[in-house]
Amino acid sequence: MTVRGEDHFAPHDFYLGIGVGKSFHWAIGLEPPGKVAAGRRVENRVSDVDALLEGAGDGALVVVDQKNNIGSLVVRRCRAGGMDVGHVPGRTMGQARDMFPGAAKTDRTGAGAVARTALGMRRVVLPIAESDDPGASVSLPPPRLACATRRATMGRNRLRAVPRGCDPAFEAAADLSSAWQLAALSELGGAAGIVAAGRGRHGSICGRRGEGAAARDGPRGAAVASAGEGWHPDAEDVPVRSLAAEVLAADSERSSIERGLAGRLSGDETCRCLPAVPGIGPKTATTLVPVAGASLFDGDDRLASFCGLAPSDSRSGTSIGSSRSSRAGNRQLKNLLMFSCNSLVGTRNRFGRYYDECVSRGMRHNRALRAVARKRLGVIYAIMRDRVPHKEPSPDTNVENPRRQDPKKSV
Numbered sequence: 028m029t030v031r032g033e034d035h036f037a038p039h040d041f042y043l044g045i046g047v048g049k050s051f052h053w054a055i056g057l058e059p060p061g062k063v064a065a066g067r068r069v070e071n072r073v074s075d076v077d078a079l080l081e082g083a084g085d086g087a088l089v090v091v092d093q094k095n096n097i098g099s100l101v102v103r104r105c106r107a108g109g110m111d112v113g114h115v116p117g118r119t120m121g122q123a124r125d126m127f128p129g130a131a132k133t134d135r136t137g138a139g140a141v142a143r144t145a146l147g148m149r150r151v152v153l154p155i156a157e158s159d160d161p162g163a164s165v166s167l168p169p170p171r172l173a174c175a176t177r178r179a180t181m182g183r184n185r186l187r188a189v190p191r192g193c194d195p196a197f198e199a200a201a202d203l204s205s206a207w208q209l210a211a212l213s214e215l216g217g218a219a220g221i222v223a224a225g226r227g228r229h230g231s232i233c234g235r236r237g238e239g240a241a242a243r244d245g246p247r248g249a250a251v252a253s254a255g256e257g258w259h260p261d262a263e264d265v266p267v268r269s270l271a272a273e274v275l276a277a278d279s280e281r282s283s284i285e286r287g288l289a290g291r292l293s294g295d296e297t298c299r300c301l302p303a304v305p306g307i308g309p310k311t312a313t314t315l316v317p318v319a320g321a322s323l324f325d326g327d328d329r330l331a332s333f334c335g336l337a338p339s340d341s342r343s344g345t346s347i348g349s350s351r352s353s354r355a356g357n358r359q360l361k362n363l364l365m366f367s368c369n370s371l372v373g374t375r376n377r378f379g380r381y382y383d384e385c386v387s388r389g390m391r392h393n394r395a396l397r398a399v400a401r402k403r404l405g406v407i408y409a410i411m412r413d414r415v416p417h418k419e420p421s422p423d424t425n426v427e428n429p430r431r432q433d434p435k436k437s438v
Contacts, residue, residue, distance in 0.1 A: 035154050036111060041087040043079075045069075047098040048132045053134040054079055055142045056087075066135070071097070076104045085110065090145040092120050092137060094155050102155055113152040115141055123151075137383025153333075172284045172310065179277035186270040189263055190217050203274065215266025250303035288313055296414050303417040304406055305376050306367045315362060317409065327408035336362035336401045364400045371399060376419055378403055 041064070048071065050287040056065035070081050074263050080089065081423045094114040105112035115123065123144045124137065145152050182205045190198040197218040198380045202208050215224045288309050324330040329386040335356025371378045378399050384394035410417055 031354070031390050035152060036088055036113060037151050039086055039088040039111070041083055042145045043083045043089045043141050044140070044145060045089065045091045045101055046138035046141060047071075047091050047093050047097075047101060048134060049097050052076075052101065053138040055135070055138040056083060057142045057146050057147065061143065061146060063139075066138075071100060072098070076101055076402040077108075077113045080104060080108055080110060082112075087111075088113065088145055088152075090115060090141050090152055092117075092141050112152050115144055115152060119144075119151050127356045170280060172288070175277050175281040177282060179274055179281060180268055182277055184210070186267065186274060189266050189270065193263060198223075201428065206275070206278070209271050209275050209278075212267050213275055214268070217267045220264040220267070285309070297411050300410050300414060301407065303421075304410065305372050305374065305378055305405065306403065307407070308367070311363055311367055315360065315407070324408070327405040330408050331401055331404055333357060333360075334364060334404065336364065336397065338406060364404060365393075365396050367404065368396045368399045 038059075040058070042057045042059075044055045044057070046323045051071055052069045054065065054067060054069050055063065065082065067079075069075050080087075083089065085108075089101070089110055089112045091101055091112070091114050095104055097113070102112055102114075106407075119141070120137075123140045126140075186203060187198060187201075192202070201212070211221065215221045215228070224235060243434065295316070297313045297316050298309075301307050301315070302309060324333065328337065333356055333359065337356075368378065368382070372382055373379060381402055382395050382399050385398050386392075390398065406417060409415075
């Protein structure tokens with residue numbers, strides 16, 4: 028059972044640390060105050076994992092060093108058996124190994140470090156979102172969407188580099204964000220292939236994509252002009268066709284994932300409410316809810332620490348350093364929450380005004396963005412906790428303290 032307070036988990040009668048692997052896992056079981064009660068190798072099969080968990084008992088806390096991919100089977104079987112399960116983050120895991128003696132880094136010593144960390148420092152053991160959480164159904168598409176987007180971007184960059192060396196005029200005229208131009212490139216190749224195919228075939232390909240004659244004459248004219256200027260090896264048509272087909276496939280997959288996300292958003296109340304917050308779109312909402320749901324944190328301060336948006340103080344004795352940005356936390360969420368605030372710069376909503384106020388106090392752009400992201404995270408947490416839509420306060424409301432009105436406005 029997840030509890031509120033300093034520790035995410037209550038004390039347990041048994042602590043089972045598992046160092047997960049692709050083919051097998053190592054499991055070390057500890058009884059308070061630290062007696063080793065079990066230790067063995069477990070094959071990565073459902074029957075073997077179930078037997079291990081059954082031997083640990085219902086009062087055990089299961090802790091893994093990886094919760095995804097090779098560790099997902101253990102997590103799912105724990106959920107199916109109604110057992111508490113948590114994980115030790117990678118950086119914490121590396122520090123934990125250094126605290127316990129051992130000459131070699133093995134799966135067995137890693138499992139022991141996980142178990143002893145769970146027994147002695149429950150605060151660093153983080154809970155794992157419930158598989159039946161409303162946001163869990165949208166936990167998979169965001170990484171797939173990011174992967175498809177990266178593939179499309181890399182493909183476009185490689186595709187643009189091919190004609191740049193021999194057809195710079197054609198490369199400058201080609202719009203690689205256009206589906207019908209990509210379709211023509213995937214079938215005909217570069218400028219030489221387009222010219223050789225003739226106006227009729229080029230027009231037929233573009234017509235299938237619903238593009239009019241006026242629009243398609245521009246790229247073809249650039250190809251004809253480029254073809255008459257000099258060197259056009261036929262070899263460039265092969266990589267152009269291949270790369271254009273890859274970009275089209277990545278764009279198609281991305282569109283399919285986005286449609287799926289839109290459908291899932293309509294079925295989840297929290298994800299429907301979050302896009303009402305300025306700067307939050309479907310991608311941010313569906314990434315944030317499964318990983319950092321309000322049920323996992325007892326306040327927006329803890330959520331900010333998890334996302335890497337909490338300041339880090341540097342103090343030692345009587346020496347007091349300035350607060351600085353924390354390097355801990357989930358880097359993906361931190362970047363997503365910070366960079367999505369770029370769209371708020373120059374707006375007149377509460378966050379745009381807060382950015383202007385931060386800049387007027389001498390903050391640079393990135394630091395002001397971080398401050399805005401932290402302030403907006405409090406609103407996001409309240410929406411995830413209460414599942415109510417965001418309401419933009421009146422422009423007359425003070426940015427720092429919504430309850431304190433501007434004295435000039437109250438006269």
